[in-house]
Amino acid sequence: MTPPPSTIRAATEWLSARARWHPLEIVFWLAAFAAIYLLPDSHLILTEIAWLGLFALSLDLILGYAGIISLGHAAFFGFGAYTAALLAKHEIINEPVLALLVAGFAAMALGFVTSFLVLRGSDLTRLMVTLGVALLLRELANRYGWLTGGADGLQGVIIKPVLGMFRFDMFGHTGYIYCLTVLFFLFLIARRLVNSPFGLSLMSVKGNPLRSSAIGISVDARLVAIYTVAAGYAGIAGALLAQTTAFASLEVFSFDRSADLLLVLIIGGAGYLYGGLIGAIIFKFMQDYLSVLTPQYWPFWIGLVLVVIVLVGRDRITSWTAPFRRVAARLNWQALARRVAASSTERH
């Protein structure tokens, strides 16, 4: 009773449907790379958007795909930032890409160790634990001023040219190309990861941990794995900030940074990878625009936007863009649905 090949084919296409590139995605990345030539005057803010987008992508991996909420993701961001800054300052690793990798692995190690703290407990517990870890690191950085520069920040960092060829400039030209390339590369890996059997298992763990373990999934091990990967992403985002500004300060660990990050992801919507990137674009331009308009009170307007977003997506803040995504998915999948239907009627 082997099923007919047409059904198998349809099922195969269905299963891989999530992984197929949507035309809008291609437009998105073409636009991002076109900005290198088209928006040379905006490269400084675009650089910030790129590393913030990567940082938010990291949060999306744990929140949107595995359901781990965090209010202390800056711990890994900051750890990566200080690692990269220290490597450059003490001329341990002079090549930025290599230093970036080391910073990423250092943050991954920290993520692995702290992941065991977020395995148990409710969302509230996780919020408190992650918040605590970030506060802890901030105070450690403050206490060991001989290493980190303490409250003054780490001064005198000089970042050498990328790959020994591309020198960082004050207009952010190199910075943007560098950050965007790193973001794109890591995005491709994340995209591959969430559309793999492993990614599917993460979604199952998020949706129903009880059933996940009942089909043989070690829920804890999966959460540790994705938390570790996400910490590495956050560390690289922090390292990008440190390298493009040649500076690291206690502020990289700050609570505001973690809280803003959650905001960025909520603005863009969690669970489809682009949420963090879109959120970063909106957040940074909004911040830029509003802070010119009203230098003192711009957080008011950000707060208002947040309230509106949460009210619009009342039931689940993580997916207020879900209706739009569902429409897009349906357009893409309707043809497949027809094929499945056709193949099952042809059998009867």
Add this chain to the structure above:
Amino acid sequence: MTVVLETIDLAKRFSGIIAANNISLQIAKGARHALIGPNGAGKTTLINLLTGVLRPTGGRILLDGEDITNLPTHKRVRLGIVRTFQINQLFSELTPLETIGLAVSERRGQGLDWWRIVGSRSDLVTEVVEILERFHLTDVIDKRTAVLPYGKQRLLEIAVAIACRPRVLLLDEPAAGVPEDERHEILAAVAALPNDVSVLLIEHDMDIVFSFADRISVLVNGALFVEGSPEEVANDARVKAVYLGEEAVDA
């Protein structure tokens, strides 16, 4: 008789309440074993103990003579102890195709593959479609589980368990809450389970129990009360008393 799964003096106490009182139960290879008992008798507790959702406060659990008392749930599943749930525990955002695909890929130990696109193993897809066909789910293959009719969800509940290739299958009221006209589909699926799978069925509906089981255990107040063939249990005066609500008779 070869015993597959065995409990020895299995006990579970929740602060003062005895939910499982020294239960010693043997499930034979290929058995169609039913577990019955009044509400609150501890049937689901026993399933939770067998699958590792709950840890016993005493006693042991053996699979093929190996002690599995302290193994976590997911490891027991790998060894072949698989369950269904009385109340659907499904992935509401995934489709039946994805749900079964996930179960099969986990069973094959491919769940950690992170550089492979879902659906890129043709033998896996074939197996998934076979299972979906066997459980009459091909017409809803592409729907989110959350929007499936209840009867289909119940079928999926069993299909997921089968996708794990159980050696011992624990069915917790498979037909619970299913409307009369969809019931036969569930029962047919249960009846068609492979012979080499040992089944422990928890059920309230006596028609289902007596048409299915070749052995019946009666659980009352957390303890094994009576065990025997369907005839023996049906003719047991004490069982009748319990089911007529006259527990005092034998006490």
